[in-house]
Amino acid sequence: MGILGLPSRPDHGFRTPEGGVVHGVMAEFPNSAAVYHAAEQVRDAGFQKWDVFAPFPIHGIDEAMGMKRTKLPLIVAGGAITGITVALLMQWWMTAVDYPLVVQGKDYSAWEPWVPVTFELGVLFSAFSALIGMLALNGLPRWNHPLLKSERFLRVSDDKFVIVIEAGDAKFQGSDTVTMLQGMGATAVELVEE
Amino acid sequence: MSSVSANQPVADHAPAYLNDPALREENISLEPGKVGMVWKALAAVGVIGIVIAIIGAFVLPGMSENMTDGAAAVHVKGILLIGTLAVLGFSLGSLFFIMINAVGGAGWHVTMKRVLEQAALLVWLPALGVVLFAITEVIAASSDDRTGVVSSWLNPNIISEGYFITKKGVYFDPIFVGARLAFCVLVWIGMSRLVWGLSRKQESTGDRWLTNKLAFNSAWGLVVMALATAFFSFDWLMALTDYKFFSTMWGVYFFAGTLFVTFPAMALLLTFLRSKGKLQGLITAEHHHDLSKYMFGFIVFWGYIAYSQYFLIWYSQIPEETTWFMFRKAEWPGLTMFLVIGHFLVPLVLMFPRVMRRTALGFGTVAAWLVFMHVVDLYWIIRPSLGMTLDHPVGFTQGLWVDIAGIGGVICLYTGVLLWRLTKAPLVNVMEPRMPEALKHKNYI
Structure with a gap:
């Protein structure tokens, strides 16, 4: 490799x-x-x-080729866990440690306002890891591919x-x-x- | 549409897929002998459980001297309502699911559609339970000592307050409330019978246009069903526990709960039928995979709805709203945390791996847990408020076995009747025009 x-x-x-x-x-x-x-x-x-x-996609070609299931879900799960951890730590540090500010009389470390940001950052990191992981598993990006030199190969898109x-x-x-x-x-x- | 509908006999245009061995007679019919003992045992256990709960509530320690405020009656009525709403959720969720699929033109589910229709058709049983509950409420509220009332808006200690009379008195006028309940029950029973009638008619005539008719009726029916179910949940769940409390999200919360319990209960029921040698090749790992995706989806949806409702009330700090949550967080902290973890976080993570969604052991374990957690959800809503307006609410914490007998009794009775009803008609409507799609159903991802 x-x-x-x-x-x-x-x-x-x-x-x-x-x-x-x-x-x-x-x-x-x-x-x-x-x-x-x-x-x-x-x-x-x-x-x-x-x-x-x-x-076009051929139904069942995965089985015919003996393809194994992709490892991408594990990569995305890693991204999600990272995003959730980063979001919780960031918000805890900002609101409870670095700059505590009384808002509506709530606790500094109340978890309730953290949930939306935690969710969003979890989704964001998942999306990033899904895209980047997919590209990496496919060996992309790359400048060219030998198959593109073949005239005959062009007809697979037809x-x-x-x-x-x-x-x-x-x-x-x-x-x-x-x-x-x-x-x-x-x-x-x-x-x-x- | 009607001009095309020919109502031709089946034999004239029998489709080729009818020769599929999976659609043979013994695979799609549940003989009474197969489940005779099961449904009778479940129904008997259910009736015994309900009787134990009724007797038990009155003999609980401390109850005899507190009888003056009707604590025992409030307890057992509230408990039976929890069980009734749990099974009502399954019937309503099944009906919603059929109608959503009809509008969406889905085909994969038609091998389980008849079982869904049977569950939907049984909506009269929990509806009857709610009507009986409402009648006992009215009787209790109009009796001389006016004790034993569960609903906060019927409670004599509350309705004399000025706030209630001026702000909500009209909406909770007993005749208006009764009319709303009648509307809800009529809509549920009417829609379930409409869906059932079309399916049975299609089975006998082979008229494939009845599927379009179902789609048409489901389109407007979903709107009416949504209104009926939302207002039912306002009256008999939200205002019942605290008439001052209100949440515009409550109808969605109840709807999320109905489908939250429908998919796991359906997965368990189908797995039971397959263990009896039925629906072989008709309900496969592929169908269960999609049911499990719905399970997963509604775990997330419930979490989203429940959190959003709590979050906005927590932030805005309107007293009559926050007291509802504060009471549950302060007096029942363990149950509240259990709901957050058991209803959302744990099943969410458990349903991540693909194998959990496709194997009977995987989704069956989670499904049983989800059904249990839906009951816990209703328990968390209703149970803490049962003792709120009583003079002696202390005895309530001692009666967990009464709660289990009452809730379990209602669920067993409903399940027993449902199994008995399943023997009365084929388990699959073979004339569904989308049957070939369901027979070949496969998840490519």
Whole structure:
């Protein structure tokens, strides 16, 4: 793993005929059913570094890909607890310690007025940690992605479905993997350069 | 709409989903033999509990010499009202939930809609309890010694005060109060029978347009239901405990409580039916997951409502409002803190993990706790005020077993009758047009 969990680019030894580093292979499928069943087979073959791209969400693709549940809720819970703690400490210190002021004859350390701010800060920190955590888990932001170089890949935002297996995967075996994807019903398989 | 409605016989256009094995006869009908012992035992325990509470209130230590102020009668009437309002909340919440789903065009819940309809249809039982309570109040208030009155606005020691007569006398004129109660009861029973009638008619005719008819009637019905339920809670919960106390949030507070108890009670009831081999494949972890989300939502909603109401009253310091909370905080501090922690904080945290919302052990444990806490909520509202205007309110703290027998008795009786009613009709209306959606229901997140 690279800095801050961003994916590094280890040299796995696979080269294109022109000598460039191979990012992976990209297989194109004609419809959602084909890509769904291909995904099940890729999952069962034990691949880890791969992904499915489609123009729209496919119901059940998570199971077909064997995706694990995200760790994001734990990150958000950490953000919420931090926000609540910060809010309570801040308000206690301000109203009861640093600058005690009688308001409507209430106790300096009355908890009642603290609740709205505590709630808001809990929500705010949760939202921040949700956004930042989501970006970090996805390896974002990044300047570019090798897949964006492929003309064929652009059609996943229109009418094509694509599976990409990265060359960095332990199970990746070059032309054997290409043959495997062709056997799953891919209409086209192409090499993606890093 | 009516011109399209053809009322064709089922066989002419029987949809393909009717062949789903989950909709087979024995899966969606509760034979009387399956729950015969259970409902009879529950009803018997309920009646015995109520009798024990009535007798117990009068034989509590110290009660015999205090009989002159009607303390025992006030005690047992207040306790039975707590139990009645708890089960009333379940019936009203079920009715609200059906109507909200109808207006929203929801489909996932139709496999549990019939059970909700049965709970809603049973609203007459707690409504009858409230009417009986109101009658005993009027009798007590008009008797010679005028003792045994629970409602603060009927209490002879209070209504002679000038403030009451000048400010609230008209609103609490007995005939006006009775008319409001009659309106509320008629609305509840009328709406529940309307919902039930449409569902049963759809079941026999297969007319899918009746679902639209339900949506239309739910749209205006929700407004009427909201008014009826809010004013009922003003009269028989808010003003009952202290006629000077008022909170514009009270109707919402009571509404939040009704749905707060509906989702856990429904989760427990459905889990019980599944344990009897019913609704297999119809009520799945996915449906329970959504019920649990509603449970979670109404834990938060109740917390939000209850805190906001308390916070504004705490800050503004209007004497007739703050005394209501001050009395409970000062005289019943343990119960007040228990409500904050047990009704909000603990279940909130318990419902965070996904597994708690999807497994019967997880949501079942929380659901049982939530039902209990809803009763504690009503107990906290009503119970402290029962002794307020009496000469000898001391004996009340000794009668916890009377409280448990009375409240538990009403809840057992209601549950027993509900189980008996469930054997009288199929557990699912198979002709619901959104049935395929409910059969395939799934949470993708």
